[in-house]
Amino acid sequence: MNRARAPANGKIGRASAPYLLILPSILFAFWIIGYPIYDMANMSVHAVNRFGKTAAFNDFANYQRLFSHQLFIGCLIRTLVWTVFVVGGTVLLSVPIALILNEKFFGRTLARIIIMLPWAVSLTMTGIVWRWSLNGQFGMVNATLREFGLQDTPIEWLATSTAAFPILIAIGILVSIPFTVTVILGGLSSLQADVFEAARIDGATAWQRFRYLTLPLIRPFLNIVLVLNFIYVFNSFPLIWVMTQGDPANSTDILVTWLYKLAFRYGELGIASALSIVMFVILLALTITYAALAMRNERSTA
C-alpha cells in the first residue's frame, strides 16, 4: 500500500497520468455501452412507428400500455420462475458434478470432455434436436417409450404448458451445466490440499469438510456462477423460441420472447423499448443487490 501512495506535492500530474491515458478508452466504452441504452430509453418515452421513426414525447404512454397489457404480468412471473428454477437447478447439479470431476479417477479427462462438449453446440441446434425428439408423431422420445411398451397413444410433449414449461426448464438446466461446472471446477482446483489434510487429521467427516471448508472456499466462484447464469438465463431467447415460440396460448412466453414478438412481429417498437428498459432495470437491480449481499458476506466471514 505504502508504495502506491502519491508523492506529497507537485506531482499530481504524474498521479493522474494513468487516468488520462485510459480516459479515451473509458469514453469509448461508455459510448459503446451507453449510447444504445440512451437510445432505447429515449425511444421508450416517445411515440414510435414500426419503422423506428420517433415522434413526440408521449407522457410515458408506452410504459402505461406495457404495464396494463394482459400478457405482461404472466410473462414476468414465468420469467422469474424460469430463471430461478434453471439457475437453481443448474447450480445444485453442477456442484456434485464438479466435485466428482475434481477427484482423481481413471478416464477423468474423458469425463470432463464429455461434460464440456454440449457447450460447443449452439443453443439453437440443441433446441432443434430436442424439438424433434419430443415431436409426438415422429420423435425419438415417444418411439423409445413405444418400443418398451410404455405408451399406447402418442403424447405431444410440447402441446400443453403443464408439460412444455417443465421440459423447457430441464433442457435449460442441461445447457447451463457445462459453463457452471467449468467455473466451479476452476474454483475447486485452486483449493490447497493441506487444509483438507489437516481437517481429516482433526477428524472432520467428508460432509463436514464439504460444508465447512469446500463450500465457503468456493463461494466467490459460486457467486460468479449465480450472477452470470442469472443474467444469461433471464435473457435466454433461443431455446424457448426454437422449441415453442411461447405456444400454446403464450403459456411458455417469457419476457424476452414476448419482447421479440412485440418488436419484430407486431412492430410495437414503443412498448418493446419500454420493456427492454424494464428488463434492464430488473437485472441491474437484482445483480447489484446480489453483489452487495455477497460482498458483505465475504467481509463478515473474512
Next chain:
Amino acid sequence: MYQNKKSRVLGLLAGAAAILATSSMAQAETVRVVLGYYSAATQELFEGMAKDFMEKHPGDEVKIEVIQWDNLQQRLTTDIAGGTEPDIAMIGTRWLVDYVKNDIAEPLDGYMTPEFKGAFIESFLSPSTFDGTMYGLPVAASARAMYYNKDLLAKAGVTEPPTNWDGVVDTAKKIKALGTDAYGFALQGKEIETDAYWYYSLWTHGGDLIKDGKSGVASPEAIEALTLYKSMIDQGLTEPDPSGLNRQDIERLFKQGRIGMILTGPWLRGQIKTDAPTLNYGLSPIPEGTTKATYGVTDTLMVFKSSKNKELAMKFLTETAFSPKWRIEFSTKEGFLPVMKEEAAAPVFADDPQLKAFTDMLPYARFAPPVANWEQMVDAVIAAVQKVYIGQAQPEAALKEAAATIDGLIQQ
C-alpha cells in the same frame, strides 16, 4: 456585395453540378429489387427477368437480392429506418397497409396503362388497393383446398370426398372406425397459419373476421366454427393434441398416408411429387358450412416512394416481370396460381385438373382484411383457438377475449 456575388457563383456552380449529376444518372440508372425466398428457383427467375430487361435497356441495371421470408420484414424495417431501402420490394400483401399509412409506398396508378391493369384477375387486385389507389402488384397467389387420401377413404367405404362439414365429420368417424394409426381430419394447432386453419371453418359458417369495423371472431358463427373443431378433437377424429403440430407436421402425416383429409395450399402437390410419389390423393373444395369460402393469399411487389428511379422500376415490372412469358415461368416453377388472365389461359394452368380445384375456388376467396396491427390480431386468435384445443377454455369465452383484444387494436 462581394459576399453576395460569391455565393451566387457558388450557387450556380452547385446547380450546374446537380444538373450534371442527374443527367449522368439518367444515362445509367440502377434499380435494386429485394425479394422473398420461395425456393431455389426464385433468384434464377428474377435474374433472368433482369437480364431480359437490361438487354432491352442498355446501360441501366437491375440488381436482384433474395432474402428469407422470416427475415424480410425485419430487414426492410431496418432499411427504411436507416434510409437505405431498395427501389422495389416483395412483401406480404398484409404488410402493405403499414407501408401506405406511413407514406412509404408509391401509388402506382399513374405508371400503368388501363390495359396493363385490366390484364390482372380482378379479385387479386383488391388486397393492394386502398381508397381506390393501387399500391402494389400481386406477384404470388395461392388459395386453399382440401386434399384427401383416396385409398384411405375407399377403405372406410367413402367413394366421393365430402363437400360439407357434416360429411367431413361422418367420413372421419368411418376412418377412425378402421382402427388403424390413421386420423380422419388433420387439424393444425401451432405456429404460422394456425389462425387460417380456423378461418376455413369460420368463413364457411358465414362468419367474418372484421364486420362493420368491429371484430367478428366472437359472433355465433365463429363460436359454432370453433365448437365444430373442438368436438372433432374430443371425438378423436383429428390427430391427438393438435396444439403440438404445426403445418409441416400435419402435411408430413398426410404424406405418410395417415390423414384422411387436410386443408392446405398448392405447394403440397409439389412436395407429394417428390416425397410420396405413390400417394393416391385427390383435391376438392374446402368443405361448406352455410357458404363456400377459401383463404386467398397474395404477395405483392411494391415501389418505394423514396426511390429515385421510380419510372425505371415500374418499367421493369410492367415490361418484363409481369409479361405473360415470365409470369407463366414464375408461377409454374414456384407452384403458385396465375394472377393474370393471359397466364390463367395458358395450357399449363388451364389443362391441369388438380389446379382447377384451386382456381375454381378463387371467386369465393377471402383475404386477410387490410387493417393495421394484423399480426397482433392473428396471435390473439391463435391464443384463443389453442386455449380451446387444449381444453383450457370454452369456445365462447376464449373467442370473446380475442374479440376484445382485436377491438382494442382496431381503435388504436
